[in-house]
Structure formats: C-alpha cells, structure tokens
Amino acid sequence: MAIDFSVVREAIPVLLEGLRVTAVVSLIGIPIGVVIGIAGAYAAQSRTLLRPVALAYVELVRNIPYLILVYLSFFGLPKLGIGASAMAVAVGCTAFYTGGYFCEILRAALRSVARGQTHAALSLGMTYWQTQRHVVAPQLFGFLIPPTTSLVIMMFKDSAIFSVMSLPEMTYQSNLLTANTFAYVEVLGTTALIYWLSSVLLAGVGRRLETVVGRRTRTPDVVPLTTLSAKGKGQLS
Amino acid sequence: MFDALGMGAMSGVIEPFLEGVVSGTATTLAASAGAFAIGLGLGIVLLLARISPFAPLRSLVVLWVSLIRGTPALIHMLIAYYMVPAMFDISISPVTAGVAALACNTSAYIVEILRGALGTISYGQRCAAYAMGMRGAQVWRHVLLPQVIYRAIPPLTSEFTILLKASSLMSIIAVPELATVARNATLQTDLPLQVFAITAAVYFVLLFCISAASRVCERRVSRMLPHGH
Numbered sequence: 001m002a003i004d005f006s007v008v009r010e011a012i013p014v015l016l017e018g019l020r021v022t023a024v025v026s027l028i029g030i031p032i033g034v035v036i037g038i039a040g041a042y043a044a045q046s047r048t049l050l051r052p053v054a055l056a057y058v059e060l061v062r063n064i065p066y067l068i069l070v071y072l073s074f075f076g077l078p079k080l081g082i083g084a085s086a087m088a089v090a091v092g093c094t095a096f097y098t099g100g101y102f103c104e105i106l107r108a109a110l111r112s113v114a115r116g117q118t119h120a121a122l123s124l125g126m127t128y129w130q131t132q133r134h135v136v137a138p139q140l141f142g143f144l145i146p147p148t149t150s151l152v153i154m155m156f157k158d159s160a161i162f163s164v165m166s167l168p169e170m171t172y173q174s175n176l177l178t179a180n181t182f183a184y185v186e187v188l189g190t191t192a193l194i195y196w197l198s199s200v201l202l203a204g205v206g207r208r209l210e211t212v213v214g215r216r217t218r219t220p221d222v223v224p225l226t227t228l229s230a231k232g233k234g235q236l237s
Numbered sequence: 238m239f240d241a242l243g244m245g246a247m248s249g250v251i252e253p254f255l256e257g258v259v260s261g262t263a264t265t266l267a268a269s270a271g272a273f274a275i276g277l278g279l280g281i282v283l284l285l286a287r288i289s290p291f292a293p294l295r296s297l298v299v300l301w302v303s304l305i306r307g308t309p310a311l312i313h314m315l316i317a318y319y320m321v322p323a324m325f326d327i328s329i330s331p332v333t334a335g336v337a338a339l340a341c342n343t344s345a346y347i348v349e350i351l352r353g354a355l356g357t358i359s360y361g362q363r364c365a366a367y368a369m370g371m372r373g374a375q376v377w378r379h380v381l382l383p384q385v386i387y388r389a390i391p392p393l394t395s396e397f398t399i400l401l402k403a404s405s406l407m408s409i410i411a412v413p414e415l416a417t418v419a420r421n422a423t424l425q426t427d428l429p430l431q432v433f434a435i436t437a438a439v440y441f442v443l444l445f446c447i448s449a450a451s452r453v454c455e456r457r458v459s460r461m462l463p464h465g466h
Contacts, residue, residue, distance in 0.1 A: 063398075063444040064437045065405035067416055072437060075429035153307075160309035164409070171311060184323040188316050192308045199307030 007186040011177050015187075015194055018170035022159045025169065029091040030155055033098025040103035041110065054103065061100025066158050069093055074165040086167040093162075094155055101151050109143035110136065141213045149206025153199050160195075170194065254422040254432060261418035262439060268332065268414060269401045272339035276400070277393070279340060280347030281382070284355070287348060298348065305345035310403045313338040318410040335407035335414075343400045350396060354389040355381065390458055394451035398444050405440070415439060 040057060043050035073089045084092070113136050121131040163172035174191040178184050287298040305313070317338035322329050329337075358381060366376040408416035419436040423429040 059445070060441070063441045063448070065402040065416070065440055067405045067408065068419070068433060068437050068440060071416075071420065071423075071429070072433040075423060076433055079428075079430045157307075157309040160311040161406070163311070171309070171315075174315075178319065182323075184319040188312070188320040192304075192312050192316065195309060195312060196304055196307040200303065203307075 003189075004183060004186055007181060007183040008190050011174075011183075011187050011190050014173050014177060015170055015191055018168060018173035019194060019198070021167065022156065022169040025087070025090045025094055025159055025162065025167075026152070026156050029094025030098050030152060032091070032095035033155075034102050036095060036099030037102025037106055040099060041106035044103065044107060045110070058100050058103050061097055062104075066093070066097060067161050067164070069097065070161055070164060086162065086165045089165060090159070090162045090167050090169075094159065097158075098151065098155050101154075102148070105144060105147045105151065106140075108147075109140050112143045113139050142210075145206060145210050145213060149203060149209075152206075153202050156202065157195065157199065251426070251428070251431070254418070254426065254435075257418040257422060258415065258435065258439060261413065261415035262443070264412065264414040265401070265404050265416075266443070268336050268339070268407065268412065269397070269404045272336045272404070273343060273397050273400055275336070275340035276343035276347055279344035280351055283344060283348040284351045284385075285377075287352060288355070302345045302348060305342055310338070310342050311406050311409060313342050314406050314409050317341075331407070331410045331412045335404075335410055335412040339400060339404060339407070342403065343396060346396050346399070347393065350389050350392045351385055353392070354385045357388055358384050387458065391451060391455040394447065394454055398447050398451070401444060401447065402440070 040054045043054035044058070070089070070093050073093055074086065077084055077089070117135055118131055121135045122128070126134065159169055160171040162169050163175060166172060170191060174187055177187045181187065283298050283301065286294045289295060314335060318329065318331060318334035321334070362380055363376060366380045371379065404414060405416035407414050408420055411417060415436060419432050422432045426432065
C-alpha cells in the first residue's frame, strides 16, 4: 500500500490545532491536580477526619477507569443541574485524576525523607511548618520528579479520552479527518507520531529537570561534624 | 434521596441493564485476562530480544517500548481496528482488535517489569548454571525464567489492574464489554448518573479485589524470597 503524503500534509495543521487544545487542558488541569494532591497528602498525614476522606479519594481515582469518570461527569452532571462545557469537564477530570495520583506520589516521597530528620528538626525547636519548609521540602524534589514526569505524560496521553465528549482535541480531530477521508493509515499514523514526539519531549524535560535538581540538592552521605555545625550556624541564625 | 435521583422510576428500566452488566463484566474480565496472557508471552519474547547480543534487535525492542508508552491506549485501539485492516486489506472483529491492542500495549510495560526483575537475579546464578553444563535455553527454562516471573508477580498484578482499566477503552470500537453496556444503557434509559455510577461501582469492586489480592501476593513473595540478591 502507498502512503498519500498530501493527506498527511493537510492533516498536520488540523492535528496541531487539536494538540493545542490537548495542551491547554493539561496546562490548566495538571497544576490544579498537583495542588489537590498536596492538600490530599497532608490530609492523609493528619489525624483528623480528613484522613479517611483523602484515602477514599485516592482509592476512587485508582479504581475507576478514566473513561467512566469522564462519562459520569459529562453525561451525569447535567442531570444534577450542573451544566458544564466539555472543556470544563476535561479540565476537571484531569485535575481530579492528577490529584489522586500526585497525592500517592507525594505520600511516597514524604515517607522517603527519613523520619529522623523531621525529629531532629523538631528537637532543634523548629515548628512543624518550618521543618516542612526548610528540611523536608528541599529534599522532596529529587523523589518527586521521576514519578511526576510519568504522571504528566500519562495525563497528557489520557486526554485522548476527551474525544468521546467531542472536545476538539487531537484524537477528536483525527477521528473527524478519518471519517472524512478514510485515510486511516496516514491520519492515525500522523496522530500517533505527534503523540509520541510530544511524550518523548516531555520525558526529556523530566530528565533534564532531574539532573538540574540533582546537582542543586545533592548532599554527601556522611557530613563531617565540623561542617555540619558551621552550616547549621549559618543557616539557622 | 434515592427518589430524588430517580431510583423509583428506574427500577423498571434498570433490570435489562443489570443483566447486561453481568455479561459486560464477563467480557471485560475475559478480554483483559486474554490480553494479559498474550501480553505476558509477548513480553517474555521481547525480554529475550531486549537482552540478546544482537544490537539491532535490542534497539527494536527499545523503540517498541518507547512507541507504545508514548502514545495513548485509545490510539492503539483505533490503530488496531481501523489502521491495521486498511494497511493489509483485511477485516478484523472488534474483539480481536481490542484484545490485540491491549496485548501490545501491556507487552511494552511487561517487558520493562521483567527486565527489572531479571536485574535483581545475581549474575552468579547464570554462571553456576552454565558451569553445571546447562545450555542457554535450559538456563532460561530452569533457572532464570521461574525466578523472574516469581519476582515480577507484584508489579505484574498491578499492571493487570491498569490493563483492566484500559479495557474500558474497547467501548470506542464497540466491543460489548462493561463500558459499552453502560453507554448503550444510557442511550436507552436516559439515566446516565445512575448507570455510570453503578458501572463505576462494579469497576471499583473488581479492581479493589485485584489490588487486595496483589497486596497479599506481594507479602507472600517478599517473605519467600531470600534477602539480598
């Protein structure tokens, strides 16, 4: 079979227009999700009623297929009198899902920062939030970046599901093009290629961030006592 | 509160849907299990290619993994159902296309899981097996593969839950699984909230049980494996 490159040439601008919508959804939805995830992780650490709520939220996200969540929000919410556009539902679903997964990532990272460090900081007289700000948070990034990169790529890819509610993102544009031209090989091939290149790019950005943060936050395993006290004086006074 | 959601009105129309849920769940489970079995077989073959001494073969597997992991599962469904038949001028049933797409998808993740598990087996075991006079295939069959599979059980079960969630995407190509049953039921009954809530609950129970089984498995495996290697 021959590939008709004129179809590919015509498809690319349309697909890139779809990619723009995909990117907008991800750029708004994922940061909101990260904020939800941070709130969720600290809620799950607390000893209040917020803890079971946060844990239930994470289980919901992990055990319900994304497609069903999208169907439920898009077709179900209007029945509750909440009319939302496809764009709003897409951003909401992205945020809801990202939040659950980021909560898990952050919880694992918080566990990875040795408990002893928190105790040491608290015994130095730091408050809980000072400990989080000066001791825990700077070390978290190293643990957070690799899984967060995977999460961002996952949410970016899963945005293809929003085509079921006719949000004009890339997969929807691809479906329209194939319906009009029947050029399945050219259009679907190009769509997959654009998704792949975008994912490779995102993974590259993630790796780059890892090395940058790795350079900045790398600490020696054993710190000589003299430098520790000197450092401690400088930082805490 | 139930009446506010139209539960009273729905008792008549919901029964056919509930019957559909049973058959849909069966299809979901069967298709996921089938795709997982094929994906596991494919994953083992890919693992052998991934660590073969022949460099182009290794690069091909790396490319396969990158391509699959860099594109949405939904696109894999569309490629299997529309693009592959158009390329080779054949016709494929939705179920075949769906299972094939899921199997290819999961194979890329499985090969990485297996490679991780293989990395934990000390090189000395391979040397010892060769020293005992085993040939390459025998070393694989009797020494490495059983341990790889065993160590990979916990991540493989969690990969299965991901696969089961992705199987809902088969509704895009009209495989009569749970998500398709739900979608059709909403078209007939106009009760999307109730229908999708029930569907979500069914998925939740299925996945929660599998995750729980996976945690039990993980504890067993970690207890039985020697520490260190």
